[in-house]
Amino acid sequence: MLVRSWLAVFCGLLLMGLIHGCENTDTPKKTVPALAKELVLYDWVDDMPRSVLDDFTREYGVKVTYLTFESQEEAVENILQGKVYDVAVLENPFVPSLIGAKRLAEIDFRNVPNFKNISANFRDLAIDPGNRYTVPYHYGTTGLLVRTDLIGNAVNSWTDLWDPRFAGQVALRLQPRELISITLLSLGYGLNSEIPDEVNTAVDRLIALKQSILWVEVDTPKAAAKLLSGEAALLLGWPLDYQEAHGANPAISYILPKEGAPLWSDNYVIPTSSPNSYTAELFINFLLRPEISARIVNEKNYPTANDAALPLVNPEIRNDPVIFPSPEQLRRAHFYLPLSPAGESLYKQAWDRFLAAPPVLPNGQ
Template sequence: MTNRRKFLQGIAALSSFSLASCSWQLGNVRSATNSGSSDQLHLYTWTQYVDQELLQTFTTQTGIKTLADVYDSNEVMLAKLLAGGGGVYSLIYPSDYMVQKMEEQGLLIELNHERLQGIEQLFSQFQNPSYDPKNRHSIPFSWGTTGLIYNSAILKDAPEDWDYLWQNQGILNKRMTLLNDVREVMGAVLRMLGYSYNSKDESQIKQAYEKLLELKPAIASFDTDAWQNQMLAGDLILAMCYSVDAIKVNRENPQLKYIIPRSGSSLWTDTIVIPKTAPNIDGAYDWLNFMLKPEVAAMISQRMNLATPNRIGFEKLPNQIKNNQNLFPPNSLLERCERITPLGDLEDVYERYWTQLTSN
C-alpha cells in the first residue's frame, strides 16, 4: 500500500474553534506515576494530523515540549522503525492493519489501562476492535471510509456502486482516478464481484485484476492526493477517495458529492501506539490521556473534519457535524464495509497483479 489519507494543509483555518478559547483545563492529564524524567515528547504521525496549536496547548498544560515528524504511508513508517530509526519516538499513529503487523513483530508495548483516563468513553465498537482486541496496544484516533466523489453538475445520475465506473466508461474516459493503493483498489473490485475486500482466493484476485484491465484505458491515473485540485478545477468528474478528503473538497465545492458504494467498501481507523523503544513512556501516557479528553476529541473533529471515535466528544459536536453522513455514516452503510487486514504471503499475489496493472 502506498500514500494514504493525505489532507491538504490549513484545514484548521476552516473553523473558528480554537484551543486557546477552550474553558477546560487538562488538570489530571498528567499521570500519577509520571516521573518527570523527560521534558520532551516526539511523535511520528501522518502529515495531516500535525496541529501546532494542539501541540502548544499540550506543552503549556504539561510542560512537555512536543515535536512531530511526519510520514505519508504506513509502510514508510514501519520501514524506518525496522531499520532502527524510530528510537526517538514515544508515540506513533499507525492504521488499523498496521497495528496488527507491528504487534506481530513485537514493536509495541501493551498499554496499562489503569493509566488511561476516558477509554471507557469511546464508542463501543472502538473498545474491542478486531485489529486490536480490547485496545491492548492502541487507542483509536480517527476513522473513515473509502468511496467515490463525483461532480453532480456533470453526472446527473449519481453513482451508487463500483460498477458505475464500467457502465459509464465512455463518459468518464480519462476524467476519473483510482487510489494509488493496491489493497483499496483490488478490494473495491472484489466487493463489486461479491467477494471479500480481503480475499485469499487467488482466482478471485485474478478476476479483480482482469476486471481492472478492462477499465484501465479510461483511468486518468492512480492517485491518492492530486485528484483534489483536479476535481476542483473541473479536470476530473469522478475519483475514488477517502472520506476525509472528500469532506474537505465538498466544503470547497458542494457540487462535488461523496458516496459509499452500495456493495460495500473499506472502513479504516488510525490509532496511537507506544513503541517498545519509546524514550518517554510517562509523557506518552500523558498524551494519550490528553487525546482521550472529550473536549479535545470534539475540537479535533471540528477543526480537522475527522470522525471521532470518542462518544462523549461526539455528543459535544454541533448538530451540523453530527448529522453529516459523509463523516458519520449510518450503520446500514457501515455494515457493508470491511476493514483491510494483513494477508501474509497473499500480499505478494496482490502486489504482483498491481505491478502488472500499473506498469503497462
C-alpha cells in the same frame, strides 16, 4: 464473527445515539518519569490539527514534530525498519503483523486514564484483544466524490470507475490495499479476499483502468483541487475530501456505492523504537480529552471513537450523513480485516504487478 458482531452492535448504538459522558482526568502514576523534550508523531498528511499539538506543547513543554506518510504500507515498512516515532497512527488491519514482529510497545494505561472515554464498540477487537497495544482514534468510509454538474447523478457503483464515459477523469491515490479492495468489490468479491484467482482477477481489472487514471496526492487540498478544476469528475476519497471540495462546489456529492463501502478505523500506537513511552502515553491521554477529541472532529470531519467527545461535536457535523453514516449504510459497509501472512504476500505480489504494468506511473512510482 467477532467483527460482524462488533459492527452490528456499533450500528445499533449509532442508531440509538447512545453516548457515555466521562469526566476528564489526566493523573499520571505516582512515580513520574522525566518528560521528553520532543515527541515525534507519525500520521497521515493533514490528519492532526496543528493547534492540538501546539496546545500540548504549551501545557507540557514538549515539542511535537509531525512526520507524515503517504500510505499505511509505507508507515508499516518504516516502523518495521525501526525508524524512531513516539506515536503513530495505524489502521486496524496493519496492527497484528507489527505486534507479531514486536514493533509495537505495550501501553501502560495507568498513564492513559482517559481511555475510559473510548466506546465499547471499538475496544477488545480481534486485532488487539484487551487493547494492550492500541488506543482507538477515529473511523470513516471510503467513497466516490462526484462532480454531478459534469457527469450527472448516474454514479452509484464501484463499477462506474471503469465506465468508458469517464476515461481520463478518474482520480485515485496510490493506496495498495484500498485500490485492490474496491476492485474486489466491483467484481462481487469480498473486500478482504485472499483467494489468489480473485485477487489476481482484481489486479487485472485494475491494470485495465490504469491508462484512465489521474493520479493525485494523499494531501486533501491537492486531491480536491483536481476535482474542483474539472480535471477529474470522479475521486476515490474520504469524508475530509468531500468537506473540502463540497464547500467550494456544492455540486460535488459523496456516494457510498451500492455494493457497500469500505469502513476503516485508525488507532494510536507506540512503536518499540520510541525512547519516550511515558511522554507518548501522556500525549495519547491528552488527545483523548473530550474537548480535544471533539476539536479534531470539528476540524477534520472524521467521527471519533471517543464517546465523551460526541456532545461537544458541532451539531451540523454530528448530523451529517457523510461524516456519520446512517445505520443502513453501515450495515452494508465492509470492515477491513488483517490479512494472513500468505494474504500479505499475495497482495504485495499483486501490487508489484500493477506497478510494473504500463503505462508508467508518474515520478517513477
